[in-house]
Amino acid sequence: MLTQSTPLQAELNKPMAISNRSGLLILLILLLAFGLRLYKSGAYGLYLDEKYTMVISQGIVMEGSNQHDVFFTPGKTYFTPREFWKPKMFSDFIEANIRNDIGNSPAYYAVLWTWIKLFGITDFSVRFPSVLFSTLIAGLVYLFVRHHLRSETLALMSAFLAAVEPFFIAYSHMARNYSMSFFLTLLATHLFLLILEKDKNRKSPTRLLIAYGITFVLCLLSHYLTLTVFLSHGLYFLLYVRKPKLWLAFALTALAGLGLVSLWFIFGGGSYTFQTLAYQAKFYRNIALTNPYNSGFGLVLPATLFNVAERSMPIWSDLFILTNSLFHKAVGYRNILVSLVLGLGALGLFSRYYTRRHLPWWVLGAFTALMVAGLPFYIAPRPNHVVIVAIPTFCYLLVVYIRQSVRPEQRSLLVFLLLLAVVPTLFLLLMSFRNGHTYGITQRYSGFSFPYTVILVSMILYQVYRLPNAFKVVLSLVLLVQAYLIGSLLHTIYSDRDPKYTYFAKPRTPNPHYLSAQRIREAYAPGDTVLYPSIRLYARDEIEKTFWPFSIQDAQLTNLYLPKEADYIQRMDTTQSDRIILVKGRTGQKITIFDFEGTTYRY
Known part of the structure; x- marks a missing residue:
């Protein structure tokens, strides 16, 4: 229960000065954390979810339902990188988020879109925000423990463990929202405790409440399951807070935050979230009852x-x-x-x-x-x-x-x-x-x-x-x-050999689509044509339907790395499903740019 501040509590709440030794140690821990996360962060190709991250962040729907004019226009036999990269509307980003990630993580995709605008679209670049957020977790753990548990030694030990935690390191190598979400939820918890501390010391927590509300919105829009952290905040509030004014302040903050998030569910990509979640629950339940071992979705x-x-x-x-x-x-x-x-x-x-x-x-x-x-x-x-x-x-x-x-x-x-x-x-x-x-x-x-x-x-x-x-x-x-x-x-x-964290037991090669794009840039000459393999598609629901019976995924993922103003002539080749081929215009010679060998190089 929160009570009036006592001299001991006031002493506990005083800021702790950081000694030169502690400052040096936390700097070394952060450098260790950064190095462990940076090492091999761009060494292996993108796995499936990261591929969706790439296209969503650019307002593109995988398999092209919002690129009809590029791939599916009747009588149009080719497409170019310039057409692929035509400017996107906000509605494109919403559709990409709906179809490719059930409307989840728009805040992360906004951050990544900005990052790519500044630093380009390589595998190393798109994973770097995860490296940064994951490194910041170690620093924030240090500040959290130091301030709330009042122990420099414990704070340094906690930061060190956060720096070497395999889970954090593995997910820092993924161009996904997780590292950002972990950081934001820890920040929200820190702000939550600072608000209670301010109130205990009879100081106005208004600014902290605003910061907490903003972080609350960013958390939910970075991953819906961050709600579980705020559920923990609510349980703590029920157990220990007895001040009506503070209840009212948090209630208003929560309502304002939920109001902002609800705009995404009403007008944005979250509008299909609950419908899709219900479909997925039914889909996986059916697998669990009929084919739990060999469905292609792991053990369900x-x-x-x-x-x-x-x-x-x-x-x-x-x-x-x-x-x-x-x-x-x-x-x-x-x-x-x-x-x-x-x-x-x-x-x-x-x-x-x-x-x-x-x-x-x-x-x-x-x-x-x-x-x-x-x-x-x-x-x-x-x-x-x-x-x-x-x-x-x-x-x-x-x-x-x-x-x-x-x-x-x-x-x-x-x-x-x-x-x-x-x-x-x-x-x-x-x-x-x-x-x-x-x-x-x-x-x-x-x-x-x-x-x-x-x-x-x-x-x-x-x-x-x-x-x-x-x-x-x-x-x-x-x-x-x-x-x-x-x-x-x-x-x-x-080594990319731990299915628990990397999802792979056999190491991936470097990104085949990035390599293909570099080879096309080096070998292409005016009059040449690039042919992309096209696998037969079997849509499982309305979200997956693209109005085209063959996959254009390899073409899309390769074009992500081609120059935006290029006019390379490219076509889909529905007669084969494995090779990207460059056909030389003068001689008709066919050069294999990359052979995916079925699913060998499609992760």
Whole structure:
């Protein structure tokens, strides 16, 4: 409950000066974060959703429903880059957003459109905003913890974990809205707490309320599921705020924000969102009931209690860098159970003796032995089993940190962090039961929780290094094992071989459409003709219908990288579906610009 400000609270709310050492450390952490995200950010070709990002940001509908005059005019046998790049109307951008992304993320596409105007349209360029937003997350985590939890050390540790978090790094390599949405929701939470702080100190929070309202609108227009973060804000408000004036202020802010967002749903690309979501729920539910294993959409199971629990277990574990990759089928459920039972035994010893500076030799020996005692019982023992054994102890250390380091005035903030860490995933599970399938239970849709889980993990690590040396050494070795596993995960991400994060087990090549455009520019001469392959289309609903039975996607994606004023003669070749061909005008010679080899180079 919020009460009148006390001298202690006023002291807590004073700004903390940043020492030279802390300033240098946070600068190094931000440079590390930027470097980890920049590395190989443009190395691999665009995956399917990124291709849609490219065309939406330019007001183009994939497969051309708003490019009839370019591709589908009767009697018109060719098209040029100049025609492809003709100026777009605002209605084109809305249609592109409706058809290609159910009206989601218009704020992100606006940012990317502006970025491309300034810096051009290469794979590296369109992914760079994600690199920047993801780097800023580490900086904002530092400011958030430093201001609200009043601990410089904890703030630096949290920023470091945010800098190396595999989830943030993987999504910084995608030309999608996620990194921007994660940053904006963390900013909104920071503003939310600043408003409550201002009010507690009897100062007007009007400017902060306006900033919060603007951020609220940007969040919802960057990704609809950011609503789950604001749901957490609402739950915290219900639990701890008892001031009618503040309720009224937030209610007016929320209504104004929703009013602005509703304009997008009434007049813009969001007008078909609910209709499309209802169609998708029915579509995936039908797959779950009739063809859950071989539909081409991954594993889509009926939303039974067991299926949802099994599907969500790796989502929960990967939210925390300490448990990333520990809970999944490959580890084995029996192995997990054995590890946790041993972990409870280790916790029994730890909780009794961890405050002693001088441990009996047998306690340390028994604690260490329990970490590896399950090896004879595991099926295919792995290093991560040792980490699973330590999980009960790590959870206990979080409780110890809260008891020892969090003042009573800050306890509500811990509840808030826990809400923010779990509500987005709980919402996904609820929607899974409502829709009848497990398709939507995926990490990126609960990724808004990661900034808060790194803070909770930092509390555990902070407490580890306050332990007696004997326990500290053993748990540090366990942490080194997990650090090795995280390093291995980052290696597979950078190698484009981690389906969990990159969606690919086999590395992609550089963007074939970009390469094709460069080769066309080098080889084209007046009188030549470029032929594009055309795959037969089978539309599943009205949104996908383009009034043309063959795909023009390869032509569209290649033209994105061709000069806007070029008059290259280009045609669709419906007699083949694999090769981009340059036909020389003088000799009729056919030069293969690129061979997609079916789906080999179409990601």
